[in-house]
Amino acid sequence: AGAGVDVTVVEAGDAPLATALGTRVGAWTAPWYEAAGVRLLTGSPVAAVAPGEVALASGEVLPADVVLVAVGARPASAWLAPTLPLEGDGSLAVDEAYRVLAAPDLPVVALGDLARRRSARHGWVSGGHWDGALRGPAIAVRRLLGGPPQPADDLAPYVFSTQLGHDLALYGAPGRDDDVVVRGEVAGAFTALWFAPGSERLTGVLAVDTPRDVAAARKLFAGPELPRLDRDAAADPGRPLRSPRA
Numbered sequence: 001a002g003a004g005v006d007v008t009v010v011e012a013g014d015a016p017l018a019t020a021l022g023t024r025v026g027a028w029t030a031p032w033y034e035a036a037g038v039r040l041l042t043g044s045p046v047a048a049v050a051p052g053e054v055a056l057a058s059g060e061v062l063p064a065d066v067v068l069v070a071v072g073a074r075p076a077s078a079w080l081a082p083t084l085p086l087e088g089d090g091s092l093a094v095d096e097a098y099r100v101l102a103a104p105d106l107p108v109v110a111l112g113d114l115a116r117r118r119s120a121r122h123g124w125v126s127g128g129h130w131d132g133a134l135r136g137p138a139i140a141v142r143r144l145l146g147g148p149p150q151p152a153d154d155l156a157p158y159v160f161s162t163q164l165g166h167d168l169a170l171y172g173a174p175g176r177d178d179d180v181v182v183r184g185e186v187a188g189a190f191t192a193l194w195f196a197p198g199s200e201r202l203t204g205v206l207a208v209d210t211p212r213d214v215a216a217a218r219k220l221f222a223g224p225e226l227p228r229l230d231r232d233a234a235a236d237p238g239r240p241l242r243s244p245r246a
């Protein structure tokens, strides 16, 4: 769009990034598209793509010289199925040491996008992100060689991205029904905090152009359990983001 090209983003969900962030927080990114000169259509599943056009389920047809499809990824693991039972999404469920749970007697580990890891802090953690694929192997190899578990082995899910000029970092694993607390202004730099419903247990942190909160979030999710935060204090961007019990 910055080069003067007409760009339309067509999103099936009700907001950008809704799968990862939920509809409410995802919707806070929608104004970024307009600011970048990009037309954003949400709630608009694509029905078909043909040369020169994109047909939406609504019947609307968008002319298009170039179509970029970005609709997610899943492990190409069908060839493993005769040997190891796969989850419905093609992943392999693994324990805290990345051992494949379906093969407890075999020295088989799974890592990266293929692995769905059991985490004491976050429940089941899916792959799909660079950080886990990078840091998991050293842990898996140490455990394979008989090394002891270490507290830092339970990696917090961490995703970083740049979206339309905004730096995003997501730590933890927000739940669909979690409460959301905002720190800062969603029209500018802000941090979204997810809490388990009605509790002080922090499940996820999204830092948008707030690098200090990225460092804080990394520390918060380093303990054996989900951190506990006072919601009112955490919502105040003038106060550091940390657990009062830390």
Ligand SMILES: Cc1cc2nc3c(=O)[nH]c(=O)nc-3n(C[C@H](O)[C@H](O)[C@H](O)COP(=O)(O)OP(=O)(O)OC[C@H]3O[C@@H](n4cnc5c(N)ncnc54)[C@H](O)[C@@H]3O)c2cc1C
Binding pocket: 073, 076, 079, 111, 112, 113, 114, 127, 128, 129, 130, 131, 133, 158, 159, 160, 161, 162
């Ligand atoms: C376009 C794109 C953008 C991304 N952006 C981000 C981002 O901003 N931040 C982030 O955290 N993550 C991002 N990711 C995700 C990140 O790249 C992956 O999570 C990470 O690469 C996973 O590492 P991996 O080793 O599990 O799998 P991969 O990197 O996919 O490596 C798997 C390798 O296995 C090979 N392979 C597959 N099947 C077989 C077979 N049967 N036999 C032999 N070899 C095989 C493949 O050819 C491939 O080389 C992005 C991914 C994509 C595609």
